[in-house]
């Protein structure tokens with residue numbers, strides 16, 4: 417049994433931090449559990465805030481936990497509290513108000529903050545980054561009255577901003593630096609399906625561009641974007657999604673290893689004693705690929721929070737806790753056809769793909785002969801078979817003809833499953 421008076425402090429009340437708190441409470445009924453967040457509200461569904469910003473959903477269904485939820489479980493929730501430092505020797509967390517919180521075990525689940533474009537006027541009024549519910553409220557309010565828009569950032573978050581423009585009737589250009597959307601995971605054939613669907617919704621993709629600056633009016637509001645191609649694009653609404661900076665500054669004076677994310681093992685342990693990390697912020701040990709990896713998705717963050725909670729409350733981590741072993745997925749629901757990426761679609765040393773119809777396409781990524789990820793457009797039926805193959809770590813790259821059949825059964829493969 418865990419020590420009765422043990423105290424657990426969790427920094428971040430996103431899905432990773434919150435699921436860790438829930439798990440710890442289940443495993444250690446008498447422990448002190450405190451969750452600290454700089455946001456002003458308890459856990460909400462970050463995946464759904466785009467639907468709110470589009471104007472498709474009211475606020476209520478986006479909230480997951482109210483403050484009561486924490487009170488009922490005797491979990492202390494500290495809203496509006498920024499963690500500014502951690503002393504891992506003294507086991508103390510410092511907050512912006514000068515308060516100190518002692519811990520026996522600490523979880524860092526602070527995710528990331530969108531990166532600002534390093535160009536002129538990129539902090540002007542009317543230029544939005546998108547991560548929190550507060551951002552979504554600002555975006556929705558502005559988008560409802562905006563006429564022209566520009567989106568920068570050809571990835572999974574950029575396309576949400578593009579879809580918000582479409583949903584709010586903004587005449588928008590989507591400026592991409594390369595020749596296609598999400599070029600690290602999609603070939604031109606796959607990306608073209610997305611480009612056509614964007615155009616159909618009134619968002620025009622512009623390639624080999626990006627943004628090199630913004631023009632503002634006398635009041636400091638954005639009025640136009642200067643593209644990397646030198647063109648001027650009218651835009652009283654701008655959305656930028658070019659990546660995330662990890663929220664780990666408060667660990668800089670500690671011995672927690674940070675290498676493009678907080679480095680943890682398969683139990684979410686950092687190399688500092690009694691300090692764990694979970695969610696988007698980690699560079700975790702992937703037991704499937706046998707290497708450290710990164711992932712920004714809801715399901716993965718939730719599972720890492722749960723593994724961390726189990727490990728933090730366990731007497732003997734190695735024998736009592738199931739290691740993190742997870743194939744993530746990320747879907748896009750803005751179009752008439754479904755879209756899903758799974759595993760690590762941007763990695764791999766070998767790739768195969770096939771087009772099935774105007775809105776049906778598939779690409780698979782292999783590493784050392786094993787399936788590690790892919791992208792499905794139009795037909796998601798094979799996703800669970802692919803995920804099973806990833807978990808099984810079997811060599812199947814030489815059987816890609818079977819894997820790319822529109823319908824296939826696992827027993828058609830010569831593989832140990």
Ligand SMILES: Cc1cc2nc3c(=O)[nH]c(=O)nc-3n(C[C@H](O)[C@H](O)[C@H](O)COP(=O)(O)OP(=O)(O)OC[C@H]3O[C@@H](n4cnc5c(N)ncnc54)[C@H](O)[C@@H]3O)c2cc1C
Pocket residue numbers: 427428429430431432433452453454455462463464465466497498499500525526527528546547548573576663666694695696697711712713714715717745746747748
């Ligand atoms: C608009 C949008 C759409 C998305 N859509 C999808 C999707 O369709 N599918 C999918 O799988 N994933 C999606 N994601 C990604 C997914 O939401 C994240 O992977 C997931 O929420 C990460 O959870 P987390 O708990 O690790 O971090 P976060 O949810 O980022 O939570 C971290 C929390 O820590 C707080 N914090 C940070 N620093 C401090 C500090 N110093 N002191 C106190 N608190 C701090 C932050 O304010 C935040 O509340 C989307 C994300 C966004 C923004």
